Amino acid sequence: MKIFLTGGNGLVGKNILHFSKAKNYTFLHPTSKELDLKDYQAVTKYIKLHQPDFVIHAAGIVGGIHANIANPVKFLTDNIDMGKNIIMASRENNVKRFINLASSCMYPRNAENPLKEELILQGELEPTNEGYAIAKIMATRLCEYIHKEDPSFLYKTIIPCNLYGKFDKFSPEHSHMVPAVIRKVYEAKISNKSEIDIWGDGLSRREFMYAEDLADFVFYAIEHFDTMPQNINAGLGFDYTINEYYQTIASVIGYEGTFVHDLTKPTGMKQKLIDDTKLTAFGWKHSTSLKSGIEKTFDYFKKHVLHD
Structure with a gap:
């Protein structure tokens, strides 16, 4: 299987590429210099040329509270552009399987813990990283809409807790x-x-999961993709x-x-704290x-x- 992975130089991307099961797949992971995800024509051309069987979107402009507060325009627009381009270019080129990596910051700031997947857009966001959260919600909803319009497109979202x-x-x-x-x-x-x-x-x-465990979950998701829920939290559950x-x-x-x-x-x-009910039912646990x-x-x- 040929997998196109965005964000191969980031924390999540590197843990995926260095995970033991990665050798069972062919990974395409161009750097941002090799492929600008903010350029739709370049992205769709890349996918058309390489014809991946699967796309994993792990790229993003990320940072702590200070960076989010100082650069809200960049956190909103760059992440929206990247998410929209990779998802729409994958659909245009008939890629049927897509994993969108989102973030638990999509959940409302005053939501009751543990955070269930159904809480997305059920309340106001945390102001300090609102732009980033809006971009992640956009990509998550877009994957839902594409699957709704044509169920043969399995475009699903993993929502990790904090990682290290x-x-x-x-x-x-x-x-x-x-x-x-x-x-x-x-x-x-x-x-x-x-x-x-x-x-x-x-x-x-706070709930922090070891990033290699998320990589393990990504490969588990690839292997059991048909039965994975549309949106699924990935974390410890405590x-x-x-x-x-x-x-x-x-x-x-x-x-x-x-x-x-x-x-x-x-x-x-x-x-x-994420709710791990769906994760447990899906059959995976951190190690x-x-x-x-x-x-x-x-x-x-x-x-x-x-x-x-």
Whole structure:
């Protein structure tokens, strides 16, 4: 099977390409220099030339809260253009199977946890990443509409929870929580800092899955695609407090200092947990524990980030 994967240089894309089952498939994964997904003619020409059996859309402009707040136009328009172009070019070239990777930020900010797939567009979005969320909702709905118009087109969406792992970004300004805390705790240990500050009370709950587990799910989805639901959450189905993430990371790195809560800083949403009912019924479960995932990610950080 020939699979066209967008975003092959990102966290999700790299974990898919390096996963053990990837060798059973032929992957096309052009870089953004080789193929500009914002150019519809270039995208449809590429698909027409290569005739993939399957398309996985994992590309996107991503970033933390600061980047989203500073660049809402880019987060909205670039992600909409990429999503629309890859989905419509795939349909135009009669590609029947398509996986759209979305995000749990599509869910309403005040929705009841755990977050069920049916909650999309049932309430207002989190303002700090609204542009990104709107773009992801657009692509998700477009896949639904295409399947509705012609059921032979299986265009489905996977909605992952937060991710961390190998190939993550560890720079303070671009990284998400887990890699940022790994760097922060490691640097505190190296410089013998006795205290580390945590924003807020540390009691907010977050669900982070090891990215290699998402790659495993993507291959499971490919193998069982006909029975996969139209939209499906992919996550743990349970969560941890911010304090628990800090404590686990500190124990893996061997940091023995204390944590101090800065109650003047914001804590963000109290909880963001996906409902895993459909995931469980589909027959898949993550396999990496938090401690094991942190150990593997810290190992990657030491080998590839500190020495590059």
